[in-house]
Every structure is written in structure tokens, then in C-alpha cells.
Amino acid sequence: MLSGLLQRWRQRREQRQLEQFAIPEPLWRHTLAHYPFLARRSDADQRELRRLCSLFLAAKEFHGAGGFVVTDEVAVAVAAQACLPVLRLGLSWYDGFVGIVMHEGEVIAPRETMDDDGVVHAYDEPLAGEAMEGGPLMLAWSAITPEAVDRVEGHDAVYNVVIHEFAHVIDARDGTINGSPALATREARQQWSATMEAEWTWFCDRVDAGVPTLIDPYGAEAPEEFFAVAVEAFFVAPHELLQEQPRLYQLLADFFLQDPARD
Ligand SMILES: [Zn+2]
Numbered sequence: 001m002l003s004g005l006l007q008r009w010r011q012r013r014e015q016r017q018l019e020q021f022a023i024p025e026p027l028w029r030h031t032l033a034h035y036p037f038l039a040r041r042s043d044a045d046q047r048e049l050r051r052l053c054s055l056f057l058a059a060k061e062f063h064g065a066g067g068f069v070v071t072d073e074v075a076v077a078v079a080a081q082a083c084l085p086v087l088r089l090g091l092s093w094y095d096g097f098v099g100i101v102m103h104e105g106e107v108i109a110p111r112e113t114m115d116d117d118g119v120v121h122a123y124d125e126p127l128a129g130e131a132m133e134g135g136p137l138m139l140a141w142s143a144i145t146p147e148a149v150d151r152v153e154g155h156d157a158v159y160n161v162v163i164h165e166f167a168h169v170i171d172a173r174d175g176t177i178n179g180s181p182a183l184a185t186r187e188a189r190q191q192w193s194a195t196m197e198a199e200w201t202w203f204c205d206r207v208d209a210g211v212p213t214l215i216d217p218y219g220a221e222a223p224e225e226f227f228a229v230a231v232e233a234f235f236v237a238p239h240e241l242l243q244e245q246p247r248l249y250q251l252l253a254d255f256f257l258q259d260p261a262r263d
Contacts, residue, residue: 017058023050023076031076034146037236038080042263045087052083055091061099063136068104074141078102081144081162084235085170088257093170099136106140129161131168133177139165154240157216158233167231171224179223181255192251199248200226214244235260 023031028050032039041049056079062070078100086093106126114120128143142148143161151158174182179196183189200223206213207220214237219229233241234252238261242249253259 014055018051018054021054021057023053023057027072027076030073031080034077035081035149037238037260038084041260045263048087049080049083052087052091053079056083056094059091059094059098063099063101065101065103068102068141070102074102074144077144078139078162081160082166085163085166085231085256089170093173094166096134096169096173097132097137101136101138103138103140105142107138129165131165131172131177133172133175137165137169149236151236153237155212157213158229158236159216160232160236163232163235164228167228168224170231171227177224179225179227181227183255192255195247195251196223196227199230199245199251203245214240 032046038046038049053076057075060079062075062078064070082094083091106128107130108124109127109130110122111125112120112122127138128140130138139161149160168177171177171179171181174180180189180192183192200219203213203215203226204220207217215226215233216229219226230241230245230248230252234249234256238249242261249261253261
């Protein structure tokens with residue numbers, strides 16, 4: 001009885017949000033045209049993506065930093081790319097945070113590192129995005145624009161900062177960012193770590209040998225970065241990933257419940 005009421009209330013709330021945050025047709029067309037990996041998806045996927053985008057925009061709060069103005073174009077470009085990985089998993093994977101801080105350009109973060117002699121070195125790291133557990137997500141618009149993510153197929157490594165940072169959010173849902181998202185069974189967890197380790201080793205060997213890779217060489221830094229850049233490649237260039245690292249492609253297809261290279 002109560003659960004029936006709650007369900008109806010949720011449906012009405014969702015309906016209100018879909019109406020209030022409906023994405024106008026010209027803006028939706030504009031967004032798809034700028035990101036080919038969105039435009040290539042089926043009509044049914046695009047309809048679901050557009051629906052999730054409205055709910056995402058209703059649930060999240062965008063803030064412009066340093067005078068940057070978050071226009072509808074900016075918000076929808078972020079929402080559409082962010083919602084693609086959770087197209088089948090659902091938006092609850094992003095419940096852990098609300099704020100998205102948008103900068104015009106990359107943010108210079110002061111960092112420190114200690115060398116083998118115990119000497120601390122200070123340096124500046126330019127950041128195009130950053131995901132923090134429970135905290136706001138930071139993104140630089142200059143790294144998200146269609147020009148920034150443009151690539152020559154079969155030649156350039158994939159670069160997509162929105163999918164990268166939201167992959168970290170998905171990874172963080174079980175409490176740790178370690179390249180292994182929450183999985184239901186022990187068997188699934190074992191399969192995940194065995195496949196990831198083998199695929200990461202193969203990838204790092206290629207990067208070390210200076211061989212060009214589809215996945216961003218930055219993935220050689222750590223398992224959690226490999227997961228994030230692999231997710232970028234899975235969604236932006238699925239056919240190429242299926243060719244280059246088929247076992248990794250299949251692992252991600254099973255996890256995300258999507259098969260973009262074969263659909
Ligand atoms: Zn990262």
C-alpha cells in the first residue's frame with residue numbers, strides 16, 4: 001500500500017522533472033552533431049539518453065567558476081556524455097555527489113612530490129577534470145568542446161574528459177577508486193581483476209615500447225586510470241577497442257550492459 005503510494009509519487013516527480021528539464025529539439029540535435037559517438041547510437045538509445053539527461057540536469061547543480069557562464073549548450077554537452085555510461089545501469093550510480101564545477105580552461109593545481117633523497121619538489125599540474133569522492137566534480141570546458149575531443153579514427157588515442165571523470169565516479173561507488181567498480185558476486189570480482197590485470201599488462205608493454213595505442217597512454221599510470229581511459233575508448237571508439245583489446249571490450253560490455261560495437 002505504502003510502496004504503491006511511494007511509487008506513484010516518484011513517477012509524478014520524475015514526470016515533472018522530465019517536463020521542466022526537457023531538452024529542446026534544436027539543442028539536442030546540436031549536441032548529437034558535435035559528438036559522433038552519440039550520433040551513432042540507435043534511435044532507442046538516443047531517446048533513453050535524452051530522458052536520462054533531463055533527470056541528470058534536474059538532480060545536479062552546475063556552477064561556473066571564475067566568471068564562466070554555464071549555458072544550456074555546456075550543461076547538455078556534459079549531461080549527454082555523462083549519462084552514456086549509465087544508460088542501462090541507471091542514474092543512481094551518480095547519487096554520491098550533486099555539484100559540477102565548470103571552468104573555462106584547465107585548472108592549475110599545486111602539487112608536491114618527494115624524491116628518493118627525501119627532498120620535496122613543488123610543481124603545478126594542469127587539470128582538465130577531477131572527481132573527488134562525495135565532493136563536487138570539476139571539469140574544464142576547453143577540454144570538452146567538440147574541437148578538443150576531435151580525433152582521427154584509427155590513428156589518435158581517445159580523449160574524453162567527461163567520460164573519464166564519470167568513470168571515476170562509477171569506480172568510487174563502492175568506496176574506493178581502484179579501477180574495480182562494485183560487482184555483485186565474488187566470481188565477477190575475480191574475473192574482473194584477472195582480465196584487467198592481463199589487459200593492463202599488455203597495454204603497459206605497448207606504451208613502454210612506444211607503440212601507439214587506442215587507449216590513452218595515461219592509463220599506464222595506475223589501474224584506476226587504466227579503467228577510466230578504457231571506459232573512454234569503449235564509448236567513443238567501440239569498434240576500434242573491440243579490434244585492439246577484445247577481452248577488455250567484452251568485460252566492459254558485460255559490466256555496462258551495452259554492446260556499442262555490435263548493436
Ligand atoms: Zn583520472
